[in-house]
Structure formats: C-alpha cells, structure tokens
Amino acid sequence: MTLTMQEVLLIVGMFAVTFSVRYVPIVLVGRIQLSDRVQRALNYVPVAVLTAICAPAIFMPEGTLALSLENAALVGGAASILIAWRTRNLLLTIVLGMVIYMGWRALMGA
Amino acid sequence: MTSYAAAKPEDSPRRAFFHGAKDTVPLIIGAIPFGIIYGAIAINAGLSPWATLGMSLFVFAGSAQFIAAGLVGQGVGLGFIILTTFIVNLRHMLYAASLAPYLKGLPQRWLALLAFWLTDETYAVVITRYQQAEGQPHAHWYHLGSSVAMYLNWQLCTLIGIVAGTQFEGIADLGLDFALVVTFIGIVVPLIVSRPMLISALVAGIVALLTNNMENKAGLMVAAFAGIAAGMLAEAILQPDPQKPVVTLNGDGS
Numbered sequence: 030m031t032l033t034m035q036e037v038l039l040i041v042g043m044f045a046v047t048f049s050v051r052y053v054p055i056v057l058v059g060r061i062q063l064s065d066r067v068q069r070a071l072n073y074v075p076v077a078v079l080t081a082i083c084a085p086a087i088f089m090p091e092g093t094l095a096l097s098l099e100n101a102a103l104v105g106g107a108a109s110i111l112i113a114w115r116t117r118n119l120l121l122t123i124v125l126g127m128v129i130y131m132g133w134r135a136l137m138g139a
Numbered sequence: 140m141t142s143y144a145a146a147k148p149e150d151s152p153r154r155a156f157f158h159g160a161k162d163t164v165p166l167i168i169g170a171i172p173f174g175i176i177y178g179a180i181a182i183n184a185g186l187s188p189w190a191t192l193g194m195s196l197f198v199f200a201g202s203a204q205f206i207a208a209g210l211v212g213q214g215v216g217l218g219f220i221i222l223t224t225f226i227v228n229l230r231h232m233l234y235a236a237s238l239a240p241y242l243k244g245l246p247q248r249w250l251a252l253l254a255f256w257l258t259d260e261t262y263a264v265v266i267t268r269y270q271q272a273e274g275q276p277h278a279h280w281y282h283l284g285s286s287v288a289m290y291l292n293w294q295l296c297t298l299i300g301i302v303a304g305t306q307f308e309g310i311a312d313l314g315l316d317f318a319l320v321v322t323f324i325g326i327v328v329p330l331i332v333s334r335p336m337l338i339s340a341l342v343a344g345i346v347a348l349l350t351n352n353m354e355n356k357a358g359l360m361v362a363a364f365a366g367i368a369a370g371m372l373a374e375a376i377l378q379p380d381p382q383k384p385v386v387t388l389n390g391d392g393s
Contacts, residue, residue, distance in 0.1 A: 035217065036190035042221035043198040043207060051231045052254035058239030059250070069374065070367050071237040075263055076330050077343040077366030078230045079323040081359050082202075082259075084344035085351045086320045094348070102317060109321045113328035120165040122328075126321030127172075134314050 099137050105130025155277035159265070159284030166260035167292045169322030170201065172315035174293050177204050178300015179310045184212030188301050195297040199256065199290060201319070203227045206356070229360050234262040241269040245279055253279070256286030263326045334377055339370030 032040075063071075087106035088094055098104060109126030116122065174195075181191040186208060194204050203224045210220045234257055242250060265282045272278060303310050331337050343366025350358025 032187060032189050032193065036187060036193070039207070039211070039217055039220060040190065040193050040197050042217065043194065043200075043203065043224045046221055046225040047198050047200045047203065047228050047231070048255055050225065050228050051235050051257040052251060054232050054235035055239045055242055055250050055254050058236050059243050063236075063240060066371075068240070070371055071233070073336070073339045073367040073370040074233045074237045074363070075266060076327055076336055076340050077370065078233060078359075078363045079259065079263075079327045080340040080343040081347040081362035081366060082230075083320050083323050083327070084347040084362075085358075086317070088348055089351055092351070101314070102320070105317060106320060106324065109324040110328055113325050117329045119322075119325040119329075120168065122325035123165060123169045123318065123321050126324065127318055130317050130321065131314060 101130055101134040101137055104133045152277050152280040155275075155280035156284035156287075159268075159281035159286075160288035161284075162268070162281075163260065163264050163285040163288045165325070166264065166322060167288060169318050169325070170260060170289065170292060171296050172318040173201055173205075174296025175300040175303060176310070176316050177201065177208065178297045178302075179304030179307075180205065180300075181208035181211070182301055182304035183308070184208045186211055188305075191301050192294070192297055195293055198224070199258070199293060200224070200228055200231075201258065201293070205316075223356070226360070227356050230259075230363060231257055233363065234259075234266075237266060238262065238269070241273075241278065249279060253282055253286060256290055258286075258289055259323070261285045261289050335370045335373035338373040339366045342366050342369035 083106070087102050088096070088100075090100060090102040095103065105126055108129045109122055112125050113119075113122040177195070178191055181194070181204070182188065186194075191208075194207070198204060198207075206227055207220050207224060210223065235254060238253075238257075242253065245253075261282070264285045265278075268281055269278060275281075300310075327340065331340055343362045346365040347358060347362035350361045352358070353361070
C-alpha cells in the first residue's frame, strides 16, 4: 500500500503544472487593469472552452467522425442540447441526457 | 437558467458558503460517475490505490487525471504525462484570467486556495454569480463553498471508484464518462443568449473536430481561441455601437 517513487514524482509534477496554470493568471491579472477588449473576450471563455471539449466527444467518440444513429453519443448529445435549450434546467439535462445516452447505447448493443 | 442565477444578497459568509455549495449540487451529480470511473481506470491502469487517491487530493483536475491514468496504463513516460497535463489544463488559465478581476484584493491564501480548487464546474457556477451579483461582500465565500463541495465529492467518488475498480473489471466500459459531456451541455446551452455567443460555440465546436487529432489534446486550446475570436468578431460586426450593453452571459437570467 505504499507509493512508488515514480508515482510521487508523477503527482508532484502534475500538481505543479496544474496549480501554476490556475494560480499565475489570478495573481498577474489581479495586478494589472485588463482592457475592455480583453474583458469582453473573456466573456466567451466558458462557451468556447466547454463546447470545444464536448464536440469531439459527441461527434467522434471513437476518434473519427460518426454521423449515424448508431453513435449513442450523438443521439444522447443532441437530446441533451434539446432538453437544455427547452428547460434550461441543468439537473434535468444531466439525468435525462444520461438516461437517453445509456438507453440508446444498450439498444445499439454496445 | 438554474437556481444559481438568482442573485440575492448574502447576509453572512456562512450563508454564502452553503449557497455556493448548494448551487453546485447539479454539477456534482454530473461529476459523480466521472470520479468513480477515474478511480476504476487508474486502478486498472496499474496505479496504486494511494497514488490514485493522491492524484485526486493534490492535482484535482478531472480530465487530466483521466488522461494521465490512461497514459500510465500505456506505459508512457513521466515527462510526457506531465506535459499532457499542462496542455489539457491550459483552459484553466482562461478561467483564472476571467475570474481574476472579481478576486482582486483577496489575501494571498484565499487566492492560492481558490486557484487550487478551480474546476470547470466551480468556474461555471461562480462566474455566473460574480457577473450577476457584482460587488457582494461575501461572494468569495460562495466561491469557496462551491469549491469545497466539488473537492469533497471528488475524493469520495475516487474512493468509490478505487473499490469498484478492484471489484468489477468492466466498470470503465459502461459509458458513465459521458456524464461530463451532458453536464457541460447543460452549462453551455443556457449561456448562449446572443448571436455572437452562438457563433463562438459553433466555431469552437467545428475547430475542435478539425483539430481533434493534434497531439496532447492541443486542439482544445486552438478551438477555444478560435471560438473566442469568432465571438469577438461577430460582436464587432453585429453590435458595432460601443454604447450598447456588452453581450453578457445569462442575459435573461431566468
């Protein structure tokens, strides 16, 4: 039940880079006044970043473009977008989206 | 959107803390399967239970931990895994820069703690809060509450995943990791309240597909910057009058 040296180095290294990217901008930006332009650009961060994470997971779950009903991620993703758009309810989107995705996956025999 | 859009003043730090935690509950539910799968994958990849938990305790970065566990399983070298972690987490730089103006004036220990606990989920909850309830005295307690709730949940789920991973072999193949995608969809869709925002999302998504094969998931950053640039450009073309209100997230707040 002990860690190997390799594992300790892995965790320390991952901590160092992860903490740096989270901490350095907070300290730097806290000391300078951001231009109006940069502040407006930052408004787009959540939408742009999260969409960039989701799109490949939905359209290419196996690494290549899969535009068919056999792609449960595409069906589940489309359903989730529809639910989120109509209800604007996060919890409902998560629960229903997962039920539809898992159900479709089972249906397709994956 | 969800209840966290309602911006009532908080009368005490304690209340703000629990309000932040409460508003994070839907995202926590989305993160539960993800945390369990991480634990299971890490164990199956050959990480020891302590290293699996240690990564959750000290790194606390879901996607990066996921990818790192996968790379450990493939026997990839240390330096490469750390470099990959850096690139996968670069998006936090954008989050941190976007939060920084609201954190101005907080003591160093607060900044360090809130930075350490920064995640996609907490960012999504608190940026909405900061934008809608600017200048509240206890807003950082709300932020802390969201962070602590995510952190504790992640540790618990990692533990469950470690146990599950040693008990059932197939747990990583159930498709539970899709919970992250539906969670992000639930966050993003209500944020798209203007045409520039929609264009930003479409461009980010399409570029992400085109750059998906780039090494180290570097395509994610390319796509993010393309999306931001597209949104700015659309804003300049569609709303050239600078006197008009800036396009905000959650413009309707309902």
